[in-house]
Structures are given as structure tokens and as C-alpha cells.
């Protein structure tokens with residue numbers, strides 16, 4: 098081991114004199130790494146008598162500091178800690194990047210001031226090619242820790258100092274900088290390098306942790322953008338059923354806000370009427386994947402339930418189901434639309450499927466029939482769940498476009514960036530992530546038929562501009578395409594928004610509104626057509642029990658309750674309520690206890706029953722009662738109308754369909770009453 102004593106230093110000085118004069122000398126006493134570094138310095142033509150280096154201008158310094166901010170931020174506390182040990186004894190610490198540029202300095206103020214003369218400032222380059230043999234330059238060249246003693250330096254002015262430099266590597270093992278401790282050589286000890294090394298060891302570990310955090314943050318940002326890019330509602334739960342993330346669609350669909358839901362047990366907020374409810378806790382989940390249409394109720398709230406297709410998937414490693422779950426929600430209608438798509442864009446409903454014989458419904462059907470005879474654009478307005486899509490399908494099926502496809506698109510359910518390509522299609526290779534072959538848009542797919550633009554009020558303004566162009570020119574241009582394409586499509590748009598308000602708020606274009614609103618169909622809310630409620634309820638019982646081979650009927654008082662409730666969720670809510678009741682009744686009757694509680698709350702029994710109620714009260718809760726007034730009422734209405742069904746139904750205030758059903762049930766033959 099070399100002793101850095103006086104004698105050694107003398108020999109070193111003599112060696113240096115010979116070396117820079119290119120003279121022969123016995124250099125074998127020297128540390129080989131120092132001799133190698135001298136050779137490199139000489140090859141770089143570093144002037145041994147001159148203090149000279151490259152110093153960055155302030156703009157470049159700024160850029161370097163910004164590029165290395167994580168390194169500087171991580172190393173600074175270590176520099177301060179080391180300095181606190183050596184403070185006041187003429188030491189200073191320097192951090193450089195992998196190119197040798199000084200990024201940070203910590204030391205006694207007078208030493209730093211002195212250092213300015215030797216060009217030891219932020220932005221100065223300490224590489225061997227500029228500064229000759231020195232701890233930073235040589236450490237970076239060798240990628241190893243090194244201590245350089247006074248005479249070992251290559252440039253004369255550095256020979257007063259002894260420096261200890263250690264390389265800093267990142268989590269990938271790449272060299273990213275060097276930490277150096279410099280002082281008067283008389284004060285330096287061989288252990289000084291050990292101090293620097295242990296600091297660098299701590300720095301490397303911390304860089305690894307910071308990097309891991311950054312990766313986690315990036316992954317979480319990626320996860321969020323993936324969640325937001327899908328058109329379904331997604332909820333992530335941890336293994337305790339607590340909500341850890343919800344995308345925007347899930348918040349909108351469940352009317353829940355992140356700030357109120359995060360960290361809460363999901364079952365404090367919602368419930369479902371499926372046995373799976375109990376199995377959501379992981380301990381007893383049977384590992385089957387749940388995927389079906391589900392009624393979702395709000396715990397402790399008067400909000401009506403909502404219905405979505407819900408699927409539940411367990412996140413598990415190596416098959417163990419204990420890492421949390423993903424709940425996915427889709428509009429049941431959306432599922433229909435997908436089926437529609439696979440099945441060739443067919444509309445299944447006709448005017449016969451529009452149940453309801455109230456005056457207001459009849460008037461609406463008349464308007465629809467008129468719309469079917471025309472090929473003008475149609476705007477359907479109505480609250481959510483009133484049957485706008487049903488009406489659109491019926492208009493299509495009644496029109497000359499009925500032989501063509503019926504293509505529905507929900508403008509509100511698609512992420513903003515996707516609507517344009519969904520509507521107009523794209524050419525091959527037009528954007529990253531696009532299908533290589535290109536894709537036709539919904540307008541092209543609907544050519545010769547009808548396009549149903551649902552939730553048009555939610556269409557972004559820029560897409561409204563493109564849509565307006567299509568309406569004016571009857572041509573579409575795929576994204577990335579050079580030429581337009583002619584199309585013959587009937588447009589039916591629908592919204593539950595107040596478009597005049599949207600026009601005023603400048604979120605909907607007035608010119609587009611007038612283009613779409615050639616024919617308007619107002620679909621009334623269910624509360625305005627309470628005379629349809631019993632008929633609709635019967636219809637849903639009938640259609641929903643058809644496959645189950647059950648014969649279920651509704652108790653009289655249930656009709657009364659249904660007619661008095663305000664139905665904020667309209668027909669969809671009624672359908673959900675009936676479906677739930679069918680599921681929960683254990684015999685063949687739907688009674689009040691089978692309805693969701695909020696529907697029965699506030700019910701006031703009517704003091705004077707309408708004829709309809711009288712009849713409904715007779716429907717066979719306890720079997721057929723020939724003496725009952727309801728039965729008698731049917732008979733007398735048939736007598737009065739001479740067996741004319743239309744008139745008899747009007748007298749009773751029920752639809753023809755209901756009257757037929759009841760006559761069938763009571764085995765009444767109306768022909769017997771014809772005169």
C-alpha cells in the first residue's frame with residue numbers, strides 16, 4: 098500500500114515534471130490508475146499549468162439542472178449531512194452529472210469563493226479532457242471510486258488538494274453522476290473516501306425507491322386513463338369491499354361522486370337484490386364470475402334504483418381471489434346495441450310494441466306514424482327511460498328505410514376522442530391505435546337505413562360541426578381520408594336535455610338544432626300518462642314471466658300505488674320495479690311488500706275509486722268471484738256497448754288489450770252481447 102508521505106510526494110513531483118516534458122522516468126512506483134489518467138490528460142492536450150475548463154452559459158446550466166433535478170434533490174441532503182461532519186475545516190462537496198458538469202456545491206463560504214478562481218462553479222466541467230486528472234473526471238472515466246492526492250492531480254493549481262470521488266448509478270446500473278469531497282491535502286484521510294462511498298450507497302438506494310414510486314405513480318396514471326377510455330362504468334374495490342377507484346362513467350351511472358365514495362365500503366352506498374350480495378365478501382365467494390342485469394338500490398336514499406348490466410371479476414394472483422374486485426357496469430341498452438351490432442343492426446320494436454292507451458300516448462303514436470311516412474330528420478325529446486329508443490325503432494320500422502339497417506349510437510357514452518371515428522370511420526393508419534385496415538363509421542354502416550343518435554345533447558361541439566356538415570352535404574369523410582363518400586341515411590336524434598338551455602349555454606349549436614328538429618316527437622314522462630301505468634305493469638309482468646313459465650298477477654292495491662308514484666326514472670324504473678317484484682315474490686302475486694320501499698312511501702289511498710280501480714280490485718287475489726262488482730262492471734259495460742270492445746274499454750277506462758285479457762280470464766265471450 099502506498100504511503101502518501103513526504104518522500105512519495107517528492108517522487109511524484111519529479112515523475113510529473115518528467116511526464117509533462119515527455120521525458121523517460123521510472124513511473125512504476127505510481128498507482129497505475131493515476132499514470133493512466135495522466136496519459137489520458139496528456140492525450141487530451143490539457144495544459145498542466147493553466148486553469149481552464151468549459152463553463153456552461155446560464156441557459157444551458159438551467160437545462161442541466163432541470164434534467165438532473167431528481168439527482169440533485171436526492172443528493173442534496175447527503176451533501177449537507179457530510180458537510181455537517183467536516184464543516185469549518187476547509188472541505189467542500191461537489192456533485193456532477195455523468196458528463197462531468199458541476200450541478201451542486203456545498204462547503205465553507207470562503208472555500209467556495211476561492212473555488213471560483215479554480216473554476217469550481219456550477220456549470221464548470223470536471224472531465225479529464227478539460228481538468229486533467231481529478232477525482233470527478235477520473236472517477237467518471239473509470240466508473241469507480243477514487244481518491245486523488247495533491248501531486249497526483251495533473252493540473253498544477255489542483256495540487257494543493259486531495260479529493261475523494263464516488264460514482265452514482267441509477268436503478269438500471271447506469272452511471273448518472275459523481276459525488277466528490279475536496280479539501281486541503283493535509284486534512285484528508287484515506288477514510289474520507291469511505292464516508293463518500295457510504296453516502297453514495299444511501300443515494301443509490303434512495304434513487305431506487307424514488308424510481309419505484311415514480312413507476313407506481315405512472316402506472317396509476319396509466320390505470321386511470323385506461324379506466325377513462327372505456328365506455329363502461331368501472332369500479333375497483335380492495336379486498337375489504339372499499340372503493341379504491343371509479344371511472345367517470347361509473348360515477349355518472351351510479352350518481353356517486355369520487356369524493357363521497359372513495360375508501361367507503363360499497364355496500365354502505367348501494368345494494369342489489371341478488372344472493373351474490375352476500376358473496377361479495379371474499380371469504381365466501383364461490384369464484385364464479387357474476388355477469389347479469391342487476392337492479393342497484395341506494396342505501397338510505399330516496400333515489401330510485403337504477404338498472405345496469407353488472408359484471409364482477411376478481412383480481413387474484415395465482416388463482417387466489419384476495420386482491421380486490423373490478424365491477425363493470427354497462428347500460429342494458431348498450432348491451433342490446435352490441436347485440437344489435439353483431440346481429441346486423443336490426444330494430445326490433447314496432448308501433449305495436451308501444452304500450453299505452455292514454456290520450457297523450459295515442460297522440461304521440463300518431464306523431465310517430467306521421468314521422469315514419471316522411472324521410473325528414475326527427476328529434477325525439479323526453480326524459481331518460483321514457484322510451485325514446487323504442488320510439489326511434491318503431492319509426493324506423495314503419496318507414497321506407499325499414500329494409501336498411503338501424504344503427505344506434507350513444508353519443509354520451511363514448512369517450513370524447515372516439516365519437517368522431519365511431520361516427521365517420523377512419524382510413525387505415527390514420528392514428529395510433531387505429532385498426533390497420535381502417536374502419537367504417539356508424540354513418541356508413543347505416544347507409545340505406547336509419548342512424549339513431551342517442552343523447553345528442555352530450556355531443557362535443559367539434560363533433561357537432563362535423564355532424565352539421567354531414568347533414569348539409571349528405572357526405573361523410575372518414576378520418577384521414579382524402580375523398581368524401583355519399584350516404585343515404587335517415588337521421589333520428591334523441592336527448593333528455595333541454596336543448597334550448599344548451600344553445601343558450603353555447604354547448605349546443607343552434608344551426609344543428611334546426612337541422613335536426615324538422616319533426617319533433619315529445620315522449621311524455623310516465624307521471625303524465627298515469628293511465629298507462631297499469632297496462633304497462635301488466636305488460637311487463639307478462640313479458641318478464643313468459644320464459645319463466647310463471648303465472649303471476651298484480652294485487653289491486655299495487656296498481657293504486659304504482660299510479661300515485663312519480664316515476665322519476667320513468668318506464669325503465671317501472672320495468673325494473675316489476676322485475677324486482679317478480680324476483681322477490683314467492684307465490685304468484687305481486688303485493689306491496691314486493692315493491693321497493695321508496696315507491697310505497699307517501700302513498701295515499703284514493704277516497705273515491707275510479708272504475709278502473711274497482712275492476713283492478715277484483716282481479717283474482719282470492720280466485721274468481723262472480724258476484725264481485727268488477728266482474729259485474731265488465732258485464733254491464735259490454736251490455737251498454739252492445740259488445741263493442743272499444744266502447745266498453747273506454748267506459749271502464751282501461752285499454753282494449755287489458756279488457757281482452759280480463760275477459761279471457763273470466764271466460765266472458767263479448768260476442769254474446771252483440772245485438
Ligand SMILES: Nc1ncnc2c1ncn2[C@@H]1O[C@H](COP(=O)(O)OP(=O)(O)OP(=O)(O)O)[C@@H](O)[C@H]1O
Pocket residue numbers: 430450451452453479480481482483484485486487488551593668669672
Ligand atoms: N311505451 C312503452 N311500451 C313498452 N315498453 C316501453 C315503453 N316505453 C319504454 N319502454 C321500455 O322502457 C325501457 C326504456 O326505454 P328506452 O331505452 O327506449 O328509453 P330512453 O328514453 O331511450 O332512455 P334513455 O334516455 O335513458 O336513453 C325499455 O326497456 C323499453 O323497452
